[in-house]
Amino acid sequence: MKQTPALSLLSLRTKLVLSYLAVALGAVVVLAVAVVLAINNYFLTVQIEQLRRLAATQAQAITNIYVVEQSNWHNIPWRSEPGPYLFLVVDATNNQMFCDPPPNTDRSACNDTAFSQALGQALQGQETYGRLPASANIAGIYDCSPLYNNGRLIGALFVAAPEQTPSDAFLGNVNQAILITGMMLTVIVIAFSLLLARRLTRPLESLTVAADKLKGGDYSQRVIPPRAQDELGRLAQTFNAMADTIEADVNELRHQEQMRRDLIANIAHDLATPLTAIQGFSEALADNVIQAPGERLETAQLIAREVQRLRRLVADMQQMSSIESGRAHLDLAPLDLSVLVDETLTVMEPECTQAGITLRAEFAANTPLVMADSDRVTQVLLNLVDNARRHTPPGGTISIGARPEGKMLTVWIRDTGQGIDPIDLPHIFERFYRADRARTGSTGGSGLGLSIVKAIITAHGGTIGATSTPGQGTCIKFTLPLAPAVT
Incomplete structure (x- = not known):
């Protein structure tokens, strides 16, 4: 249903109060109508019962006299009950034996055809009572009863009387009581509806205010x-x-968005540095600023080294993009991670020995196989061990171990290096993240190594994380799925 403009401007609280009030007033009106109808019906029922008792008394008296007069209707001394009653007696053949209309009523009322149906039912042994039909010449209530003598039907008695309605004073008292009750109920309903409406609308008001602020950009x-x-x-x-x-x-x-901006800035910076060097050295060669053959050869080697640096940067970016987008193919197969760790330690051992760093494997003999790409996992191990080597001082230790946990194998690379500042720790796997602390600086990396490691582990369905204590070392853990058991 379409709301009117005036109603649509009302608050929800006002609408609730008005709706409850309308229901209460409607209930009072219905109650008043029901009470008046009930009173009228009660009065009618009481009058009919009184009339039936009167008719039963008269019927018994008529039957007794009928017996005394030896079944002769004509010898009965007729006497009716004084008052506004109509008495009509017929014999078993429906011939009228006696009729006494109410005072100030014409005797033609005795021949009213509206009584015929009730008399006919009484002569069939059925008592009827109620309001007189609208077609009757008089208005009121009636009772029509059969008359018996020793079980034999001898006639019927029809008694009618005017219907009495409740007095105006009585109805006035009832209406006054209903009015007072309605007013009290209205006050109670208003108080209750205000309380309930407040309870219902207060959360909605809070939601509305919060939603408006949320719309305005306050996401807290x-x-x-x-x-x-x-x-x-x-x-x-x-x-x-x-x-x-x-x-x-x-x-x-x-x-x-901030990472995107930082990425663009870092890429621009990492590209600008070698490009600037290449440009400077190239211009020096082109302008014959460097003429000595040995110096020209050294300059050419510097240019080649900067080009290789650019190629590594581009290759790392392409590799990471390929892995993250799912385009990189993983050649998954069951493999023994301890073998890959031994190969990694063999490759890294010369550099670590030269730096005075001890490498140690902590693998149990029964370490289960993992389902992984051998080349990619080797790349992860080499990257993490090399990263640990570059930040572990002489005399330090780098250890690699693993243990099964559920359906995954947890692998860790732990060093005794300088550690990572807690501010930097959550960001070390982000692209190009740099800080002038233990794990960053001019170490020669592209800034994408740990990002590539994370992308490879994620592509395998694993996770990676790091814990570190500044001055004591860092532990990087990652998980790989276990290979299905061979039956």
């Missing part, structure tokens, strides 16, 4: 859910959950 808005776990309580909880999701998504978008 939350509402206090009502104690009752009803629809409003669930709505408040749903709103808070939605606000949590929106805030997290917006923060993530902002973080990604």
Whole structure:
């Protein structure tokens, strides 16, 4: 139903109060009508019962006289009950034996055909009573009873009387009581509706205010859910959950946008440095600033080294993009990780020995196989061990171990290096993340090594993380899925 403009401007609280008030007033009206009808019906029932008792008394008296007069209707001394009654007696053949109309009523009322149906039913042994039909010459109530003598039907008695209605004073008292009750009920309903409307609308008002602020960009808005776990309580909880999701998504978008800007800035910086060197050396060669053959050869080697640096940077970016987009193919097969670790330590041992660093494997003899790409996992191990080597001082130790946990194999690379500052630790797997601390600086990397490692582990369905204590060392853990058991 379409709301009128005036109604649409009302607050929800006002609408609730008005609706409850309308229901209360409607209930009072229905109650008043029901009470009046009930009173009238009660009065009618009482009068009919009184008339039936009167008719039964008269019928018994007529029957007794009929017996005394030896079944002769004509010898009966007729006497009716004084008052506004109509008495009509017929014999078994429906011949009228006696009729006494009420005072000030014409005797033609005795021949009213409206009585015929009731008399006919009485002569068939059935008592009838109620209001006189509308077609009757007089208005009121009646009772029509059969007359018996020793079980033999001898006639019928028809008694009619005017219907009495409740007095105006009585109805006035009833209406006054209904009015007072209605007023009290209205006051109670208004108070109750105000309380209930306030309880219902307060959470909605809080939600509206919070939603407006949320729309304006304040994503920290939350509402206090009502104690009752009803629809409003669930709505408040749903709103808070939605606000949590929106805030997290917006923060993530902002973080990604910042990462994108940092990525562009880092790429530009990492490209600019070798390009500037290449440009300077190339111009020096072209302008014959460097003329000595040995110096020209050294300059050419510097240019080649900077080009290789650019190629590594581009290759790392392409590799990471390929892995993250799912385009890189993983040649998954059951493999013994301890073998890959031994190969990695063999490759890294000369550099670590030269740096005074001890390498140690901590693998159990029964370490289960993993389902992984051998080349990719080797790349991960080499990257992590080399990263640990570059930040572990002489006399330090780098250890590699693994243990099964559920359906995954947890692998760790632990060093006794300088550690990572807690501020930098959450960001070490981000692209080009750099800080002038233990794991960053001018170490010669592209800034993508740990990002590539994370992309490879994620592509295998594993996870990677790091813990570190500055001055004591760092532990990087990653997981790989176990290979299915061979039956």
